[in-house]
Amino acid sequence: MHIDARNLENNSVIQGDICIIGAGTAGISMALDWIDTPYKVILLEGGGFEYDDQVQNLYDGETTGQRYYPLKSTRLHYFGGTTGHWAGMCSPFDPIDFIKRDWVPNSGWPISRKDLDPFYARAHEKLQLGPYNYEFTYWKKELPNLIPFSLDEKVIWNKMWQYSVARFGKLYGDTITKAKNIHLYTYANVVDIITNGTITDIKEVVVKNHAGKTHKVRAKHFILACGAIQNARLLLASNSQAAQGLGNDNDIVGRYFMEHIEHASAELWLSKPFPTKLYSWSYGARASAELAITEKVQTENRILNGTVSLYPLAFSRNLDSEMDVWNNEDPRKSAENFRESISEAREAAKKVNEGSISRAFQLHTRIEQAPNPNSRVTIGAEKDDLGVPKTRLNWELTRLDKRSIRKIYQLLGQQMGISGLGRVRLREFLRDENDNSWPEDLNAGWHHMGTTRMSDNPKRGVVTSNCQVHGISNLYVAGSGCYATSGAPNPTLTLVALSLRLSDYVKDKM
Amino acid sequence: MERKKFIFMTTAAAAILAIPVWYYNSCSSVYDQSLTKPQLLSNIWDTETIAEIGEIYKKQHSSENSPSKLIKLLSESISSEKGEIVAFINQRIKEDYKTGRIVTIDGWILSVTEVRQCALYSLTQPK
Ligand SMILES: Cc1cc2nc3c(=O)[nH]c(=O)nc-3n(C[C@H](O)[C@H](O)[C@H](O)COP(=O)(O)OP(=O)(O)OC[C@H]3O[C@@H](n4cnc5c(N)ncnc54)[C@H](O)[C@@H]3O)c2cc1C
Numbered sequence: 001m002h003i004d005a006r007n008l009e010n011n012s013v014i015q016g017d018i019c020i021i022g023a024g025t026a027g028i029s030m031a032l033d034w035i036d037t038p039y040k041v042i043l044l045e046g047g048g049f050e051y052d053d054q055v056q057n058l059y060d061g062e063t064t065g066q067r068y069y070p071l072k073s074t075r076l077h078y079f080g081g082t083t084g085h086w087a088g089m090c091s092p093f094d095p096i097d098f099i100k101r102d103w104v105p106n107s108g109w110p111i112s113r114k115d116l117d118p119f120y121a122r123a124h125e126k127l128q129l130g131p132y133n134y135e136f137t138y139w140k141k142e143l144p145n146l147i148p149f150s151l152d153e154k155v156i157w158n159k160m161w162q163y164s165v166a167r168f169g170k171l172y173g174d175t176i177t178k179a180k181n182i183h184l185y186t187y188a189n190v191v192d193i194i195t196n197g198t199i200t201d202i203k204e205v206v207v208k209n210h211a212g213k214t215h216k217v218r219a220k221h222f223i224l225a226c227g228a229i230q231n232a233r234l235l236l237a238s239n240s241q242a243a244q245g246l247g248n249d250n251d252i253v254g255r256y257f258m259e260h261i262e263h264a265s266a267e268l269w270l271s272k273p274f275p276t277k278l279y280s281w282s283y284g285a286r287a288s289a290e291l292a293i294t295e296k297v298q299t300e301n302r303i304l305n306g307t308v309s310l311y312p313l314a315f316s317r318n319l320d321s322e323m324d325v326w327n328n329e330d331p332r333k334s335a336e337n338f339r340e341s342i343s344e345a346r347e348a349a350k351k352v353n354e355g356s357i358s359r360a361f362q363l364h365t366r367i368e369q370a371p372n373p374n375s376r377v378t379i380g381a382e383k384d385d386l387g388v389p390k391t392r393l394n395w396e397l398t399r400l401d402k403r404s405i406r407k408i409y410q411l412l413g414q415q416m417g418i419s420g421l422g423r424v425r426l427r428e429f430l431r432d433e434n435d436n437s438w439p440e441d442l443n444a445g446w447h448h449m450g451t452t453r454m455s456d457n458p459k460r461g462v463v464t465s466n467c468q469v470h471g472i473s474n475l476y477v478a479g480s481g482c483y484a485t486s487g488a489p490n491p492t493l494t495l496v497a498l499s500l501r502l503s504d505y506v507k508d509k510m
Numbered sequence: 511m512e513r514k515k516f517i518f519m520t521t522a523a524a525a526i527l528a529i530p531v532w533y534y535n536s537c538s539s540v541y542d543q544s545l546t547k548p549q550l551l552s553n554i555w556d557t558e559t560i561a562e563i564g565e566i567y568k569k570q571h572s573s574e575n576s577p578s579k580l581i582k583l584l585s586e587s588i589s590s591e592k593g594e595i596v597a598f599i600n601q602r603i604k605e606d607y608k609t610g611r612i613v614t615i616d617g618w619i620l621s622v623t624e625v626r627q628c629a630l631y632s633l634t635q636p637k
Binding site: 178233254266269271272359409410411414415416417418420422423424425427428430431 | 525550555603604607608613616620621
């Protein structure tokens with residue numbers, strides 16, 4: 001069922017069993033899981049079914065620290081959320097991503113990869129991926145042209161990826177609006193979360209829109225599913241009863257913001273042509289791999305988890321950095337710029353792709369960043385159209401992040417030398433071991449994580465291992481904000497898995 | 511066989527086997543040209559780059575800035591016939607990578623042996 005909240009009578013009170021705030025990847029995944037249950041699900045979406053600049057403006061904010069994309073254009077504010085722009089790259093986190101590593105401060109989740117495995121399998125259905133199988137040997141049988149480099153498997157392994165083309169808005173719009181027990185309200189922007197007197201229960205949330213309407217929503221359970229930056233913002237901005245914001249008694253909400261560092265950090269020059277489809281991504285491909293460092297070698301070298309992907313060098317050298325291209329406040333224009341820059345690089349590559357460069361690849365890093373309390377989302381004094389304080393993001397990296405990138409390429413360079421396949425060349429910023437600076441063209445994956453991190457100890461995390469906000473019995477967070485560490489792979493598969501796990505938990509509580 | 515004699519004979523045999531290399535070691539003007547040609551790098555770089563990398567290495571390691579020194583270092587423990595030198599050097603490059611005898615020059619992660627080949631090339635090619 002679909003209701004446009006702009007058409008409701010002002011000050012309406014909406015009631016349901018559970019209230020999911022945000023109809024993006026996490027929110028829709030959860031809502032789908034409640035279809036045909038005996039419960040009335042209220043699904044609140046700030047935008048409509050199409051892009052609306054007035055609504056998108058609500059995402060506007062300020063960034064400091066490491067150069068970042070305009071906050072307004074890093075997410076999409078309408079039904080379907082940021083799947084409207086995502087690239088669909090999926091791979092599960094590795095077991096090491098969940099454990100406490102003594103060389104990574106603040107690492108360690110209260111759950112393990114095994115706990116998530118059954119939910120990863122379910123997430124695959126929602127994201128319309130292939131089988132939940134990321135074994136190279138499986139994919140080698142499926143797609144025989146995936147020929148691996150012969151590198152020492154004790155050091156480097158082939159981390160498999162699958163590709164989703166799911167755009168949740170188009171894919172699930174009908175299913176959600178036709179579901180009898182799902183009550184989707186569009187143009188229903190949550191602006192405040194109201195608790196009981198002791199701040200242990202959520203009583204209601206306040207919803208507003210640009211039509212000047214204000215409504216209240218009451219439910220037994222509330223799930224925040226607005227994306228990692230926005231979830232933190234809403235908790236911090238709901239400060240009429242708890243001065244520091246909800247769930248923030250220990251000053252953790254918004255802290256430990258993490259991104260994936262993505263960057264063209266090195267080059268691989270092969271001595272001979274090596275025909276394989278394993279390391280290249282093309283639209284419509286079912287699976288491919290990135291080169292990853294084994295857990296043992298990560299541990300020995302005390303580095304973060306990261307992977308390396310290969311792009312033809314002639315193409316990549318002509319490609320502008322994403323940070324330079326995705327610079328328009330309007331996400332549609334940024335996406336257009338991005339596509340154009342890819343086409344231009346392809347054209348330029350055709351002219352120079354001769355000789356040894358035709359056997360050369362740009363090595364792209366994709367790596368977790370170490371959890372850092374100073375990398376954080378806060379709220380400023382300025383407010384958006386609906387009266388919510390705007391977001392401030394200070395993205396900050398650490399020395400460990402850079403050292404890990406350098407080490408990964410040193411290890412890869414060594415393995416390439418042993419195998420005799422080719423040679424690796426580091427980009428300038430990695431060459432001096434004492435240089436801790438970052439290059440201007442450093443990119444991020446548009447992956448927002450860690451702002452409501454998970455820990456069983458309320459002093460160290462915002463949510464419990466079940467994604468419930470510490471101290472508030474009926475408030476939960478769905479999404480990558482709950483990550484204690486950011487892993488190497490893109491976040492969406494894991495956040496859908498985590499949301500489905502939360503879904504089961506809330507069902508058990510009904 | 512008498513022990514002394516045996517030692518003498520094995521030394522003599524080793525000397526015969528090592529003659530080409532010994533010869534290169536002692537007389538820098540005559541050496542196997544393959545010592546100046548890093549095989550894998552030649553598939554990637556042009557000769558100019560090989561010389562440039564060699565130059566940088568020589569500057570960083572001034573004690574190796576002479577053909578005879580480099581020939582000696584490159585020929586160390588080569589006891590094979592001339593034709594097998596390339597295979598021997600390639601094997602040593604792999605060993606370098608395995609054992610961490612690696613240098614980074616202009617960003618390239620290289621084996622010490624192959625960089626010495628570049629350095630020898632830069633010293634021995636007419637400018
Ligand atoms: C260019 C790009 C490429 C990407 N590529 C990949 C990729 O290849 N692989 C990958 O794993 N990830 C990728 N991502 C990231 C991925 O899109 C996100 O991880 C994912 O969409 C986050 O899901 P979410 O549900 O937390 O947030 P979203 O999908 O952003 O959904 C949040 C929803 O909440 C709504 N909302 C916000 N505020 C309110 C409010 N106050 N009240 C009510 N509703 C509200 C929004 O309108 C939206 O519908 C990419 C992102 C971008 C921008």
